[in-house]
Amino acid sequence: MGRGPRGAGPPRRLLPLLLLLGLARGTAGAPGADGLDVCATCHEHATCQQREGKKICICNYGFVGNGRTQCVDKNECQFGATVVCGNHTSCHNTPGGFYCICLEGYRATNNKKTFIPNDGTFCTDVDECEVSGLCRHGGRCVNTHGSFECYCMDGYLPRNGPEPFHPTTDTTSCTEIDCGTPPKVPNGYIIGNYTSRLGSQVRYACREGFFSVPEDTVSSCTALGTWESPKLHCQEINCGNPPEMRHAILVGNHSSRLGGVARYVCQEGFESPGGKITSVCTEKGTWRESTLTCTEILTKIDDVSVFNDTCVRWQINSGRINPKIAYVISVKGQRLDPMESVHEETVNLTTDSRTPEVCLALYPGTNYTVNISTAPPRRSVPAVIGFQTAVKQTISNISGFNETCLRWRSIKTADMEEMYLFHIWGQRWYQKEFAQEMTFNISSSSRDPEVCLDLHPGTDYNVSLRALSSELPVVISLTTQITEPPLPEVEFFTVHGGPLPRLRLRKAKEKNGPISSYQVLVLPLALQSTFSCDSEGTSSFFSNASDADGYVAAELLAKDVPDDAMEILIGDRLYYGEYYNAPLKRGNDYCIILRITSEWNKVRRHSCAVWAQVKDSSLTLLQMAGVGLGSMAVVIILTFLSFSAV
Secondary structure: OOOOOOOOOOOOHHHHHHHHHHHHHHHHHOOOOOOHHHHHHOOOOOEEEEEOOEEEEEEOOOOOOOOOOOOOEEEEEHOHHHHHOOEEEEEEEEEEEEEEOOOOOEEEEOOOOOOOOHHOOOOOOOOOOHOOOOOOOEEEEEEEOOOEEEEEOOOOOEOOOOOOOOOOOOOOOEEEOOOOOOOOOOOEEEEOOOOOOOEEEEEEOOOOEEEOOOOOOOEOOOOOOOOOOOHHHOEEEEOOOOOOOOOOEEEOOOOOOOOOEEEEEOOOEEOOOOOOOEEEEEEEOOOEOOOOOOOOOEEEEEEEEEOOOOEEEEEEEOOOOOEEEEEEEEEEEEEOOOOOOOOOEEEEEEEOOOEEEEOOOOOOOEEEEEEEEEOOOOOOOEEEEEEEEEOOOOOOEEEEOOOOEEEEEOOOOOOOOOOEEEEEEEEEEOOOOOOOOEEEEEEEEOOEEEEEEEEEEEEEEEEEEEOOOOOEEEEEEEOOOOOOOOOOOOOEEEEEEEOOOOOEEOOOOOOOOOEEEEEEEEEEHHHHHOOOOOOOOOOOOOOOHHHHHEEEEEEEEEHHOOOEEEEEEEOOEEEEEEEEEOOOOOOOOEEEEEEEEEEEEEEEEEEHHHHHHHHOOOOOHHOOOOHHHHHHHHHHHHHHHHHOOO
16 A cells, blocks of 8 residues: 555554544543534433543443443343342343342242342241141151252051152152051950050959060051061960978878969978968969978976975976977086096986976985986977086085176185185087096185186086085086187178278187077178177168168078188179178278177177278179179078078
């Protein structure tokens, strides 16, 4: 393309630029070359405004462009409804603006159908469940975001479809649960009335003559619309053979069916003071043992006395009747001169008198000991009396005092010294191997001599006393009271929160008197320092007293303790005698004490030893299940023996 002549005006390529500049000046409000008003040229969606002394055209809100030739609608929804209107909305563009609508299941917080979120309006979930009956009969409404779901209420089941369901789109409906007729139990029947709705219960019982183990008699209507399967299993009652009873014999015929009665009679030498002994077949298929037992008829021989120099009389207490009782009277006589032979003989006597008497063929001037006992099968504690047949004697009024001391009256002239010879025999009925014999002499010029003897406790003594000037001795019987038994031989344990050791019980020797029982006491550790061994106020675990004062966990009769040793586990949940060995409470501190008791002639003596201290007690699974079959069998036998001896 060629260039124009120099000075012939602007080049042609500059003309468009000049036109644009002129248009810009017009846009800026400058009057055009033709002098027209700029505001008259504004677009229909523009507004003329005065700025810095000039008039300009500006597109209205919601439009974009130059204000004169172009003002195009601005699409606010192009960035998405969530950005422009918020969650759960739809955005709608309009010329020069827009508006928002909440989606189905939501509503605007300004409670209008449309909104523009310039005032903070947003869409919130509509709780459709506020409308009652939305899920129809038996249905339960559960609100969800933007919608809702229906479930069947308790006592109803879905029919014709699954759960959850929507009433407008699903065919599911809720029907009330009906379990129908309860199942039958062979040889059983239903007690009372019942319904077939959810949670209803029926109770079963076995017909007469039948019983069930276990005794779960209830069946319930379940949420599945069915009855629970009854666990009751009725079987005919048959108690089998009646139980054996110690020292008793089963007599007559008996039935092992419900209500059958077994009858017993006591063996010879035993009786049942409470009446006839029976055992009844119960509805549980077991025999109900009688509370009565056969106890040994122990003939008590009292008030033994001598009359007519050679005759002996006594009294007996042999129960409620006066049976014929056979007695064995052992006679032993010894003269003063050791060269003379001993006079011994045995006399048998059978009588039903409560005050029997017998006259013996005795030698005069002889010191006699007469032992009276019953012949088997009856048993008694032998009664012993010592006396002298008539003879010149220088000793009179002999008597005992302070258990081990003697005093007597001497007929010798005052201030004349006399020598006295003692011969002492000691025996124990409860310890056959025990025997004590002593001989010694003393001299005294007193008219009323006294002497104290070195005697063992819990022993029967015959003391023969002869003055040197006398032909024959006098004999007196002494019985010393028992003293405390030997301290228990225990291995002391201290347990801190761990499992309890098995406590080893060793049988004590009967040095100071017959041992009657062994007791295991459980005390709070705080009471150890104040516990008195002689206290007999400690009760059983199930007594009315609080276990904060301690209790007897076990009691074993001495005859049931083996000669070597036996073990006891504290808290094994078994009965020892009449006492329950209860588990220790968690977190408590205890003191375990072994107490040995001696009893004789209405006197009781005790000795105690601390066996274990338990701090922060806790039970292991092994201890909680510590009733293994082996130990259970042993303790059951011991318990049975202990109760039988009561």
